Amino acid sequence: GEVFDKEIYQDNSLAGVVTGLAWTSVGGEILFIEASISRGKGKLTLSGQLGDVMKESAMTAISYLKSQAESLNIDHRVFDQYDLHIHVPAGAVPKDGPSAGITMLTAIASVYTQRKVRSRLAMTGEITLRGKVMPVGGIKEKILAAKRAGIDDIILCKRNMRDIEEIDESYLKGVQFHFVDHVSEVLDIALLKETVAHPVKFTFDNEASKSREN
Amino acid sequence: GEVFDKEIYQDNSLAGVVTGLAWTSVGGEILFIEASISRGKGKLTLSGQLGDVMKESAMTAISYLKSQAESLNIDHRVFDQYDLHIHVPAGAVPKDGPSAGITMLTAIASVYTQRKVRSRLAMTGEITLRGKVMPVGGIKEKILAAKRAGIDDIILCKRNMRDIEEIDESYLKGVQFHFVDHVSEVLDIALLKETVAHPVKFTFDNEASKSREN
Amino acid sequence: GEVFDKEIYQDNSLAGVVTGLAWTSVGGEILFIEASISRGKGKLTLSGQLGDVMKESAMTAISYLKSQAESLNIDHRVFDQYDLHIHVPAGAVPKDGPSAGITMLTAIASVYTQRKVRSRLAMTGEITLRGKVMPVGGIKEKILAAKRAGIDDIILCKRNMRDIEEIDESYLKGVQFHFVDHVSEVLDIALLKETVAHPVKFTFDNEASKSREN
Amino acid sequence: GEVFDKEIYQDNSLAGVVTGLAWTSVGGEILFIEASISRGKGKLTLSGQLGDVMKESAMTAISYLKSQAESLNIDHRVFDQYDLHIHVPAGAVPKDGPSAGITMLTAIASVYTQRKVRSRLAMTGEITLRGKVMPVGGIKEKILAAKRAGIDDIILCKRNMRDIEEIDESYLKGVQFHFVDHVSEVLDIALLKETVAHPVKFTFDNEASKSREN
Amino acid sequence: GEVFDKEIYQDNSLAGVVTGLAWTSVGGEILFIEASISRGKGKLTLSGQLGDVMKESAMTAISYLKSQAESLNIDHRVFDQYDLHIHVPAGAVPKDGPSAGITMLTAIASVYTQRKVRSRLAMTGEITLRGKVMPVGGIKEKILAAKRAGIDDIILCKRNMRDIEEIDESYLKGVQFHFVDHVSEVLDIALLKETVAHPVKFTFDNEASKSREN
Amino acid sequence: GEVFDKEIYQDNSLAGVVTGLAWTSVGGEILFIEASISRGKGKLTLSGQLGDVMKESAMTAISYLKSQAESLNIDHRVFDQYDLHIHVPAGAVPKDGPSAGITMLTAIASVYTQRKVRSRLAMTGEITLRGKVMPVGGIKEKILAAKRAGIDDIILCKRNMRDIEEIDESYLKGVQFHFVDHVSEVLDIALLKETVAHPVKFTFDNEASKSREN
Ligand SMILES: [Ca+2]
Ligand SMILES: [Ca+2]
Ligand SMILES: [Ca+2]
Ligand SMILES: [Ca+2]
Ligand SMILES: [Ca+2]
Ligand SMILES: [Ca+2]
Ligand SMILES: [Ca+2]
Ligand SMILES: [Ca+2]
Numbered sequence A, B, C, D, E, F: 001g002e003v004f005d006k007e008i009y010q011d012n013s014l015a016g017v018v019t020g021l022a023w024t025s026v027g028g029e030i031l032f033i034e035a036s037i038s039r040g041k042g043k044l045t046l047s048g049q050l051g052d053v054m055k056e057s058a059m060t061a062i063s064y065l066k067s068q069a070e071s072l073n074i075d076h077r078v079f080d081q082y083d084l085h086i087h088v089p090a091g092a093v094p095k096d097g098p099s100a101g102i103t104m105l106t107a108i109a110s111v112y113t114q115r116k117v118r119s120r121l122a123m124t125g126e127i128t129l130r131g132k133v134m135p136v137g138g139i140k141e142k143i144l145a146a147k148r149a150g151i152d153d154i155i156l157c158k159r160n161m162r163d164i165e166e167i168d169e170s171y172l173k174g175v176q177f178h179f180v181d182h183v184s185e186v187l188d189i190a191l192l193k194e195t196v197a198h199p200v201k202f203t204f205d206n207e208a209s210k211s212r213e214n
């Protein structure tokens, strides 16, 4: 029954790694979204046998962050002068669906800002291009998996509140839920103010960063 | 029976978001076309599991707007110096067909002009490259869905008038219909003169915007 | 039985729109080829669910026009500095075959020259790269459809004359036939000397238009 | 039974048009290879529903001509500064196989040199990258088709001589055969010294044609 | 039963060649990952009939090394100014799966640093983008194959320790196991401080290596 | 039974043409690998209906030669400023497998060095990226085909020696075998010191060949 990477929550020492919640026919599991950057030309690489819907979620997350770069203190040149790679272990397990949307968005925001991700946090929810968070399925199984993995905080779409109400309260003890409507709320909860230790020091090509005027 | 995003009409605070009407075997629904831009090189991204016909509708809408940029007060450099992303939630639901043509065109026009979209407005109709609006199917189901969602104004092709006449009048109460032949009429009805709050401030690369002469 | 856009002939106020004749298992229909240009880099977009043969017809038409640009008074820079979009409504109807060759060629020639297209004219015929016009099928059904749509002039390949002879004369009344061997004859008949109202004013990038010498 | 373009030999007034011989289950036919150039960046377009093997033949022909440009008096800049289109009517008929190799090579050589093609000449034979001519099938049917079409001279591979010997001599009357081993012999026979009337006047971009040294 | 290249361990005279362990239905085998570089533009070539998962492993390995280039003393310009080719013999045998992750990462690190690979070493383990090493299957068969091939040291994921405990100790004699959590440990064990004889002398294009600032 | 080009060995007057040995269900045959270059930008073209494995062999051969350019006296600029085409007649016969590896490598080395290929020589063997030669199948049939074709020298992998020992000695008379481990041995045997008559005179673009420093 091991579909995703079954181990417990790990740590938040690295920027760009966020814990998601997956749901398969054999139950819930936590999974890790890993985002990494390196100097380049804005190339995007997706790996981990991601399906079409999940790839589109990643692209939607990136477009949202690009259009909100200023308010997130992200230098816009990073999108053209760094390559971005998003990987979802385990490498041989096919994955699809929109429910990793907020998790991918948070991982990308963390790697571009080098801000630390809140510890023992997991999340699940679809995103839209304007930043709405939409409800997803498998909530009960996902919550059980999060508890087994040692998660303390879970972010869900407000419209998934009804799914929580159907779960026996004993299963919910010790987990704090954060119900959100918009990804700005997700980032407020998930990204700490402090940067990770040894953050990437972004550098930019002078010539390419010439001024634009209106 | 939830195929598209079933909630009610939302609001018109953002540029680039327009309400469309969809029709499936289980009835009508409203759907949202979301258009977003960010500094770039004119790349187009389409997401939301769109089929070939719907992707071609988007390309036709863009070509129409490019050829009419001047009359719409769109600076032509925006097409080369900004990337455009069009997303149609829900992300996992396959969508196809030409009937979102006028909705996509309006969303793109709104995001490039930053003009506000009329509130509580929905629309459905195919476009052609010269701007003609063509009739589409499922009118009855779409109208019922629009009413459920709180829509006040609906734009339809003139050639869909006959479909309206077959609907019992009690279903039509409280909705105003706008029958059009051409997308210029659609934009006149759908786009307000005022811009959204906090509009995108377009900036352009000096070097790339060198003059052209004839 | 509505396969293509069934309405009557429209008008010739726009450059780049030419009426073709299609033939399906349910009879003949008129269809419109729409060509549109906008500032760009010579990109070609084809839409309307066109099949491989029809796409190749479009490419053959473009190559012919490029090689004959001088004699048609087309500034060669237009091919590199403008994008071309060809759309064939209705957007959801798959279309294929070589018989729209002369219609596409005329639409493209009109949009590049901004010359008006003769009113109430329709045409059908395959083209080859050296400009030959070749015969096509479904002539009888196509002519009936043209008459229904209010067409006055029809251009056909000379080798389709035999097909006309088999049609009862009563069906041919009021339509004038133009039998041609070469696309230069097609353009002579189809393109008026006058330009459309409000023609596109072509502008060119100075740097890219540097002189070439032999 | 009309598979290819059934008419008779046409004329040799245009550069880049060469008569080939095809063989299908319903007999032999002549076909025309049309090559056309226009100012561009060295793009190659192939049309006429050509299969993989036939496309590779075209690429092999081009590579041969590029490597022999100097001896054929072709300015090497033409390969980078002009686009090449090869079309084989009829546009809707799928075609494949290597036997049009020498015909395509001759058409391309004619269009790049603007030399006239010998009148009433047809040919069939595979080429290899070093210029060898290899034997092909269907010789008897192809010869009958050539005769019907009014062809006077036929170029064949030397190793196809045995196929000729099996044909009744009455069928061969009035046709002169040229048996060759190498494409240089093909070009010597097929290309006249004179250029066509109104040859393309090649022009080159100064900047791109900078000198190379060893 | 010969699926991979069955011979014994070879030598470590070349940078970029690392011994992996594969497992098929007919037992374990050693295989060689070969990485090679040459001046270029950062192109990646993968060969040896690698499946999607294995290709993604290679891309993940490269992204990890790019993001850690500084700490590994790799000049970042090498990623843009050299091409990288990864080949896995035998060329006709399809291969897939994530278990060559650490082997590919080590081969690439060796070729970019020109550091010698520890002799008589083999390894198997999946990598993730943040450098975690994950457990893989077929451990018993892989170890037997390594012993037959003359391997002295084997690197495995810590979470594969339990698989070792189930193997009869007599099979383990003479092989030293290194259990790791992170690829930094893999590189510490596998890459010697010394470079190979006749290392590649990297050269860089001056213009392209212009400074970047923050 | 004619699968490949059945004629006898030809000659070695051209650089870039090397004789290989193929093996099909109907016996062995010789085949010719043809490599050709022309001024360009480093584009690679493969033709002759080559399968994936054979295409990867070609890419592996090229990468090996690029990484060994200096020791083979190949100016590295040739890889960026010349296009390479590899064709394997007959054009319509699908071919696959890794056994043409050393033949392709030798053909490419000959065309880049313009060195003559030893006359009446044939070879078969897989290559790896580090230059190892690996054994291949069908040795007996291949040797018989080589003898029929007038071949005097055959290069094989050392690990194919055992296959020779099983052949009746009468079949081996008059053929000299060269058993090798590494492609450097292949090139030593196959490439003569002298260049072909009328060798290509390589020229290079000054601007692009700017110096690199470390
Ligand atoms: Ca797991
Ligand atoms: Ca899909
Ligand atoms: Ca819904
Ligand atoms: Ca389709
Ligand atoms: Ca219609
Ligand atoms: Ca097709
Ligand atoms: Ca015919
Ligand atoms: Ca094929």
Ligand SMILES: [Ca+2]
Pocket: E002, E003, E004, E005, E006, E007, E029
């Ligand atoms: Ca083996």
Ligand SMILES: [Ca+2]
Pocket: A049, E052, E053
């Ligand atoms: Ca796969």
Ligand SMILES: [Ca+2]
Pocket: F002, F003, F004, F005, F006, F007, F029
């Ligand atoms: Ca043969």
Ligand SMILES: [Ca+2]
Pocket: F052, F053
């Ligand atoms: Ca394959």
